Amino acid sequence: MSSDLFAIEVNNVSKCYQVYDNPLKRLKEIIIPKKQQREGKVERLYHDEFWALQDVSFRLKKGETVGIVGKNGSGKSTLLQIIAGTLTPTTGSVKIAGRVAALLELGAGFNNDFTGRENIYLNAVLLGLSKAEIDEKIDDIISFADIGHFIDSPVRSYSSGMLVRLAFAIQAQIEPEILIVDEALAVGDARFQAKCFARLKQLKERGTSILFVSHATEQIVTHCDSAILINDGVMLMQDSPRVIVNKYLDLLFGKTDKKIEVKEETESSIEQHRAEGHLQDISNNLFAFEDGLSFEQRPNYNPSEYRWGDLKAEIVDYQLIQDGKHYPLVIESEHAIHLQFYIKFKDAVYRPIFGIALKTKEGVTIYNTNSEYQDIDMSRQFNAGDIMHASFSMPVNLASGDYFISVGIASCDEGGAVVPHDRRYDSIHLSVVNRVQFIGLVNLDTHISLK
Incomplete structure (x- = not known):
């Protein structure tokens, strides 16, 4: 049953490495325990244990694309190598249903003394193709790689970009049932990346299951059906790409404890402040608008916003105006x-940073800026009770559809790390109507002249 539904099943996979302080300890652990065994003594270990992965489980459906995100050193590459079969897990198991093609490291699987053409045959044979099948596909592979006469040169002379072009061309053109890509596309130029993603889309439409690792969050949101977040070898969660990208950004720029659910922590903090009466007190007494409403009661407010921070500074209300109309339900x-x-x-906050972002409903960022980017001088300290007004105007050259505005207030600690105070992701909903005909997200107001 499972093999009919899933291309990959990862069950409680862990990977432990033995770390030695020096080569002598490695030698001692080879020799001395055997002697202690013969003498009936308890064996002494000379290594430390490093768990690169701990109890990771997930399943990849056939025809699905799943992204994996996490900070450097979180265990992503180790996990992919175990799935590809180049590493053995310490505990747990992996079930694979189909032929796997893996693009893990630049030049992996290439013989440096072989030409690019010879390496095509070598890699394709290892992937299970016959010579006749390779002969049938080799022209497509060479055309996709687009490295010119270098195809008949030894790959030791290739640049990193040429290596990834050839490697991806081989793996993608053989139409594998499972394709694993680990950050390799980051090396290619923009045109090659566009060609690669078009090819990934074709493979997906033909039923290929894809595991995709990238630090480019927009690629995860755009190309994946779901995503997995890994931190310090632990799989934190699997959810929609948009949700996972938000949590990943939190790990990069905020909380780092892998065992704490950020959302629960945020909701708890905000609820505590509500219980203390702070939010209601602020919305009723502080602002120029005397309607008694707060941020959460505005017509454009998105109740599904993702919010968190230490609340040393808090975004408590906003005003939205277009053509003199407050809080329009439809944005022209x-x-x-x-x-x-x-x-x-x-609380006291030195040099606050205010930021704002506009995203599509799928989570693709259209525009993102902050006070630091715009060289606004905020080199002063704000104290408890101070109020700051952040204002901006933005042209709405957008296609018809739904968009969300995210806002945040943060600062930096003494070490330069970003400290989020109040982040409100996707907090304001814009329903845009555009009566100009064009295809895309933004009207660039292009004028065509024909003679």
Whole structure:
């Protein structure tokens, strides 16, 4: 049953490495325990254990694309190598249903003394193709790689870009049932990347299951059906790409404890402040708008926002205006919107950073900026009770559809690490109507002239 539904099943996989301080200890562990065994003594170990992966489990459906994200050193590459069969797990098991093609490291599987053409035959044979099948596909592989006369040169003379072109061309053109890609496409230029993603789309439409590792969050959101977040060898969660990317950014720029669910921590912190009466007190008493409403009661507010931070500074209200109308339910394209945010400081914060982002409903970032990018001088300290107003105007040259605005207030600690105070992802919903006909996300107001 499972083999009919899933291309990959990873069950409680862990990987432990033995780490030695020096080569002498490695030699001692080879020799001395045998002597101690003969003498009936308890064996002494001379190594430390490093668990690169701990109890990881997930399943990849046939025809699905799953992204894997995590900080450097989190165990992503180790996991992919175990799935590809180049590493053996310490515990757990992996079930594979189909032929696997893996693009893990530049030049992996290549013989440096062979030409590119010879390496095509070598790699394809290892993947289970016959010579006749390779002969049938080799022209397509060479055309896709597009490395010119270098195809008949030894690969030791190839640049990193040429290596990845040839490696991807081999793996993708043989139409594997499972394709594993580990950051390799980051080496290629923009045109080659576009060609690669078009090919991945074709493979997916033909039923190939794809595991895709990338630090480029937009690629994860755009190309994956779901995503997995790994940190310090532990799989934290699997969810939609948009949710996972938000959690990944939190790990990069905020909380780092792998055992704490960020969302639970955030909700708990905010609920505590609500219980203390802070939010209601702020919305009722502090602002120019005397309607008694708060951020969460505005018409454009998205109740499914993702919010967290230490709340030393808090984004407590906002105003949205277009053409003199407050909080319009429909945003007319080609007309600017004006937004003003109100931030209340609960504690001392030096040099706050205010940021804003506009995303599609799928989570693709259209625009992102902050006060640091715009060289706004905020080199001063705000204290408890201080208020900051953040205002901006933005042209809405967008296609018809749904968009979300994210806002955040943060600062940096003494070590330069970003400390989030209040992050409100996808907190304001914009329903845009554009009466100009074009295809895409943004109207670039292109004028065509024909003679």
